[in-house]
Amino acid sequence: MKTPVSAFYRNPVKFRMPTSENLVPIRLDIEIDGHRYKDAFTWNPSDPDSEVVVFAKRTVRDLKLPPPFVTQIAQSIQSQLAEFRSYDGQDMYAGEKIVPIKLDLRVNHTLVKDQFLWDLNNFDSDPEEFARTFCRDMGIEDPEVGPAIAFAIREQLYEIVVQSVVSARESRLSKKGRRGADFFPVSKGGAVAVDLVKLFGIKSSVVRKRKEWDVYEPIVDLLSNEEVDILEAKEERNFR
Numbered sequence: 001m002k003t004p005v006s007a008f009y010r011n012p013v014k015f016r017m018p019t020s021e022n023l024v025p026i027r028l029d030i031e032i033d034g035h036r037y038k039d040a041f042t043w044n045p046s047d048p049d050s051e052v053v054v055f056a057k058r059t060v061r062d063l064k065l066p067p068p069f070v071t072q073i074a075q076s077i078q079s080q081l082a083e084f085r086s087y088d089g090q091d092m093y094a095g096e097k098i099v100p101i102k103l104d105l106r107v108n109h110t111l112v113k114d115q116f117l118w119d120l121n122n123f124d125s126d127p128e129e130f131a132r133t134f135c136r137d138m139g140i141e142d143p144e145v146g147p148a149i150a151f152a153i154r155e156q157l158y159e160i161v162v163q164s165v166v167s168a169r170e171s172r173l174s175k176k177g178r179r180g181a182d183f184f185p186v187s188k189g190g191a192v193a194v195d196l197v198k199l200f201g202i203k204s205s206v207v208r209k210r211k212e213w214d215v216y217e218p219i220v221d222l223l224s225n226e227e228v229d230i231l232e233a234k235e236e237r238n239f240r
Contacts, residue, residue: 092164
């Protein structure tokens with residue numbers, strides 16, 4: 001007997017990040033008159049908009065950037081916040097869905113590569129706590145690596161839940177809801193989802209498949225100054 005599509009989903013919930021804190025991943029990459037500012041951080045969408053300008057002014061002052069950066073930084077943050085807030089109140093599917101999260105990033109001299117599964121249905125998960133545990137277990141000493149890992153997780157989760165909003169919207173427009181299933185099929189494990197909360201605790205949404213431990217074992221490398229220079233030069237060429 002074929003399982004009906006509706007059995008694969010719980011009732012839609014209102015849009016929010018599938019984490020304990022509903023934070024917006026903000027990414028900036030701005031260049032003005034030969035000066036470049038790059039940063040990535042999270043922002044509370046409930047904070048007053050006036051805080052954006054305060055942050056922009058403080059950043060420009062602290063980093064001694066040209067004054068025009070104030071406007072560009074503020075506008076970029078406000079634009080990304082506006083996009084996030086545009087999904088407020090919209091339905092998204094938070095059903096039995098476990099998704100792959102991939103890490104492939106360099107922070108200063110530290111290179112991190114990893115892949116694991118994340119439970120979208122756990123709204124008590126904590127990417128920052130996961131990142132702290134990861135760094136402790138892997139012996140990573142650079143204090144900037146943990147926040148970068150947490151941000152990478154949040155950025156991917158944001159992309160996924162936005163797609164979930166699209167899925168819910170398409171489902172409403174489709175006569176029988178068939179198109180909604182096209183966006184979020186059941187995980188390869190079948191219709192029965194893994195209850196990660198029971199296995200790993202309420203704040204943990206991470207699981208590694210035993211058969212993939214050798215393939216997706218975390219990789220952490222410390223790069224030499226020469227290797228960092230080469231990578232930065234390549235990144236700069238790609239930016240240009």
